[in-house]
Amino acid sequence: MEHAADTVARDELAGMGRDELEAFIRDLILQREAETRDPNMLTLIAWGGDLDRIWPTTILATTAAASGMDVAVFFTFWGLFSLVREEKRVTGTNWMTKGMSVINRPSASHAGLSKMNMSGMGPMMMRKLAEKNGVAPPEELLAMAKELDVKLWPCQMTMDLMGLQRADLIDGLGKPAGAATALERMQRSAISLFI
Amino acid sequence: MEHAADTVARDELAGMGRDELEAFIRDLILQREAETRDPNMLTLIAWGGDLDRIWPTTILATTAAASGMDVAVFFTFWGLFSLVREEKRVTGTNWMTKGMSVINRPSASHAGLSKMNMSGMGPMMMRKLAEKNGVAPPEELLAMAKELDVKLWPCQMTMDLMGLQRADLIDGLGKPAGAATALERMQRSAISLFI
Amino acid sequence: MEHAADTVARDELAGMGRDELEAFIRDLILQREAETRDPNMLTLIAWGGDLDRIWPTTILATTAAASGMDVAVFFTFWGLFSLVREEKRVTGTNWMTKGMSVINRPSASHAGLSKMNMSGMGPMMMRKLAEKNGVAPPEELLAMAKELDVKLWPCQMTMDLMGLQRADLIDGLGKPAGAATALERMQRSAISLFI
DSSP states (O other), rough: HHHHHHHHHHHHHTOOOOHHHHHHHHHHHHHHHHHHEEEEEEEEEEEOOHHHHHHHHHHHHHHHTTTTEEEEEEOOOOGGGGGGGGOOOOOOHHHHHHHHHHHHSSSGGGGOOOOOOHHHHHEEEEEHHHHHHTTEEEEEEEEHHHHHEEEEEEEEEHHHTTOOOOOGGGGSSSOBBHHHHHHHHHEEEEEEOOO | HHHHHHHHHHHHHHHHHHHHHHHHHHHHHHHHHHHEEEEEEEEEEEEEEEEHHHHHHHHHHHHHHHTTTEEEEEEEEGGGGGGGGGGGGOOOHHHHHHHHHHHHHGGGOOOSSSSSGGGGHHHHHHHHHHHTTTTOOOHHHHHHHTTOOOOEBBBHHHHHTTTOOOGGBBOOOOOOBBBHHHHHHHHHHHEEOOO | HHOOOOOOOOHHHHHHEEEEEEEHHHHHHHHHHHHHHHEEEEEEEOOOOOOHHHHHHHHHHHHHHHHEEEEEEEOGGGGGGGGGTTTTOOOSSSSHHHHHHHHHHGGGOOOOOOOOOOGHHHHHHHHHHHHHHTOOHHHHHHHHHTTTTTTEEBBBHHHHHHTOOOGGBBBOOOBBHHHHHHHHHHEEEEHHHHE
């Protein structure tokens, strides 16, 4: 019996040449890689809603997606307001959340600057400079991101906190997600950034 | 002699069937992985001390730890003030560091907002909204993090700079660490974020 | 014929002992690792130009480089102003970009604070505290980074937007790069942070 088993094993490996062995090993490496870290996966946490943050977020997302990467952006806290429809002037479900949307005007189209906002002069100038240099504004980059199949996930907890409803947000978003979903994806992402 | 060695090698491999070979390879992959990148390791740099930053930091840390991840948070710069005991009104070892703690009230319990702070109205409203939605405040999430064995590391350099002493900080922290320690851990972490 | 081929394959593997097989597998793992994730590679996006952000950026970059890591810093948005020569008072190519440089004084040597700036009192105090504690100012850390072969990349798009010219920036920088270059490097980096 033992002699027979030994012969089978010997035959199995004996049938595997060096090239086949190498292919077998590489395959196992890639298999494990797919489970643990995909070199092609990018996840961004869009925390900031100001023009100077939503710009890098959307530039990185569209550039990566255009080069074939699998991109997801998780919009949380101030970042979630970037996803509000341009025409929505007031959002919120009570006086507090309504008041916030009045002070901090929602939508990427109306984003301020974290520095040198100067009552909107700063953002206006930035947009002019961008136009002169052929850089698309963030609301256009968001539309481009959708066309490039970038996953845009609104943070469920922020929606609840800030009283934002699905109808307040632009079309084409993924379904609202939580921190656990974002973490699970970041675990497998080659690049994860908090912006 | 040569003939004998060849026979031994042939026997070693001959004794290894395809399944055994696969297990052997997988084991070596995991071994290297443990040395280089642990899919289960999360490291956060808690740079910001405002409510809108310390909240994502503590939400991510506790969510990850609750799902079994190995989490460490390195508190540096403004983030370190989140770890000051609630009852400490003034910290610092000279007029400059004391003055700073008076202007920028320490402790997560008294954190402001980076936007819409409105002399404390903003943070108060945020806390109300959180309570209504069942989101724990950051000081509670910090306590939860400790229970979940999240490593909380104060940055030694910031302690020196800001004149913060071990006794100013809450209990249950890891020992003060430096940039080198944070980097070494981030090298092996599946996710590293600067918040 | 078949019998002959089988004999060759058997001989190839038969000549490989367990140690040799292990070395062969480890080699393939490292080969793939070098293509996908280098445990020794750090990439920082220096987005912020304030003292409280450019300090962590330069401290992490120099600490990592000193311990032998391969470090690149991509300076974008406000971060790019840190690379402006100290003596340059005004930068920009039109009234808007010139105006910005007047309001937001460029160069790491003149960086403000994102909090408690107090018309420059805050940064002055921070620098004093740093000096007392033996922490080098960011402009010195930038010089140190260059000596340690840290790659310092100005963002081309920001240069265009902000009207910054190569001659406005300090010596020893890498050539201006874009988001695609930064992404490509981050894909292979063990640590990527947006600061």
